[in-house]
Amino acid sequence: MYKAETFIKVRYYETDLMGVVHHSNYIRYFECGRDDALVKIGLSLTQVEDELGVMMPVIKVECTYKIPAKYGDTLRIISTITELPKVKIIVNTDIFNQNNELVCTGSVTLAFISKKTRKTTRAPELLVKSFAPFFKETT
Numbered sequence: 001m002y003k004a005e006t007f008i009k010v011r012y013y014e015t016d017l018m019g020v021v022h023h024s025n026y027i028r029y030f031e032c033g034r035d036d037a038l039v040k041i042g043l044s045l046t047q048v049e050d051e052l053g054v055m056m057p058v059i060k061v062e063c064t065y066k067i068p069a070k071y072g073d074t075l076r077i078i079s080t081i082t083e084l085p086k087v088k089i090i091v092n093t094d095i096f097n098q099n100n101e102l103v104c105t106g107s108v109t110l111a112f113i114s115k116k117t118r119k120t121t122r123a124p125e126l127l128v129k130s131f132a133p134f135f136k137e138t139t
Helices: 025-040 045-050 125-134
Strands: 002-009 058-065 074-081 088-096 102-111
Touching: 002 025, 025 045, 025 058, 025 074, 025 088, 025 102
Parallel strands: none
Antiparallel strands: 002 074, 058 102, 074 088, 088 102
C-alpha cells in the first residue's frame, strides 16, 4: 500500500457566501493529493505524459461529505493506493481538517491511455516499478 500526505489551506475563492468550501472543490483537492503523491515517488504528471507517453483520464469519482471545510482551514489530504497499478489506478482519499476531523472521503479511478493513439494501455513500466516497493505483489 502506498500512502502520501498533502496539506492545503482553504482559499476564499473556494468557498460560498457562507464561507463553506463548495462541493466541487473537494474533487480538486483529491487531484492535489494524487499529483503530490506521484511527485513524492519521483514522477510528475508531465513526465508520465511526455516521457512515458501515457495520459491518465479520470473514469470514476466518488465523494462522501462528512462535515464542511471552511475558509482558512488547513486540510490534510491522505491519498492511498491499495493495488499496484495495471490498466487503471484507484486513489482513495481522506481529507481531515486541522482538528483531525474527517471532512470527506472518496476515491478517483484513472485509466491509462496512450498519448499518441488515445487507446487504453497498461500502466507504464517505470510507474509500476516506482510503486512496486510499497506492495507485496510485484510485476
